Amino acid sequence: MYQHNTFIKQNPDNTTKSILKCEENQKIWVIGDVHGCYQQFIGLMKSPLISEDDMVILIGDIIDRGPDSVKMLDWAMENVNKGGKYYMIRGNHEQNIIDDYTTFVDKQARKNNYRIQAGEQPVDYHEFSIYDLRCQYDFCEYMERAKLLKVGQALKYIEWMKTLPLYLRVQVPDGKKFILAHAWFEGKLLDDGAVRPTISDEDILWYRDIDCFDNLCKFDYKPMEDEMLIHGHTPIPAIKERMGKLAEPYYREHSINIDGGCFIGREYCGRLIALCLNNFQCLYSSLN
Numbered sequence: 001m002y003q004h005n006t007f008i009k010q011n012p013d014n015t016t017k018s019i020l021k022c023e024e025n026q027k028i029w030v031i032g033d034v035h036g037c038y039q040q041f042i043g044l045m046k047s048p049l050i051s052e053d054d055m056v057i058l059i060g061d062i063i064d065r066g067p068d069s070v071k072m073l074d075w076a077m078e079n080v081n082k083g084g085k086y087y088m089i090r091g092n093h094e095q096n097i098i099d100d101y102t103t104f105v106d107k108q109a110r111k112n113n114y115r116i117q118a119g120e121q122p123v124d125y126h127e128f129s130i131y132d133l134r135c136q137y138d139f140c141e142y143m144e145r146a147k148l149l150k151v152g153q154a155l156k157y158i159e160w161m162k163t164l165p166l167y168l169r170v171q172v173p174d175g176k177k178f179i180l181a182h183a184w185f186e187g188k189l190l191d192d193g194a195v196r197p198t199i200s201d202e203d204i205l206w207y208r209d210i211d212c213f214d215n216l217c218k219f220d221y222k223p224m225e226d227e228m229l230i231h232g233h234t235p236i237p238a239i240k241e242r243m244g245k246l247a248e249p250y251y252r253e254h255s256i257n258i259d260g261g262c263f264i265g266r267e268y269c270g271r272l273i274a275l276c277l278n279n280f281q282c283l284y285s286s287l288n
């Protein structure tokens, strides 16, 4: 079941006017789905091509599948939105945990109400096992591995994930604008320069442009023409025409997929991608 109540609305009209701009000498790098591949991510960040003043934006899904979800979360909480260098948008994997937690709290709060009505003491459900969150992916296993065994210990991560926006607009010095969203975006540019999404929050996080045979399919949704869409979500090595080739960004007319499928490993053609929006230069993780 999908919960919409936890989504961030940029404002009551659901429009976004703000655009993240970089300085003349600054570059903007966008990083594809990291999925717990902390080593590859840190390796990529050490590249001399990413200068100290550049901006780095993570496209969502930093957790699950790969080996180091909790390390990646600790890193992101420490760095994202601090000092204007690192930014991140929300992926469907972050959303899943937010939803699992919301469902859990609703249920436990209801049970506590019954207890109170029956004259019993409410229980502190944050003391419950992390597995009571019934995560759809493998977040609980990663928490257990990091010896974070109680729901309460996941709370700081979940609250932080709730602060991540669903999409971001950015602009490079030559004036080119981009929309960054985890899976897809379709929107309308309004007269006052604001953008309003014309697809659901769910589609922004989940939409896939390949069919069940891994063929690219026609868009149900057209990306905006004035602001190129940068997205992740669908591992490029899974796209039929790219199978057997080391992952590189997938360019379409108004969109670029940068999910290199890092977690599947290099032997299956996965690697982490960093794309520079100023000049479309690419960097790749080199670890297995």
Ligand SMILES: [Mn+2]
Pocket: 033, 035, 061, 091, 232, 233, 234, 259
């Ligand atoms: Mn992903």
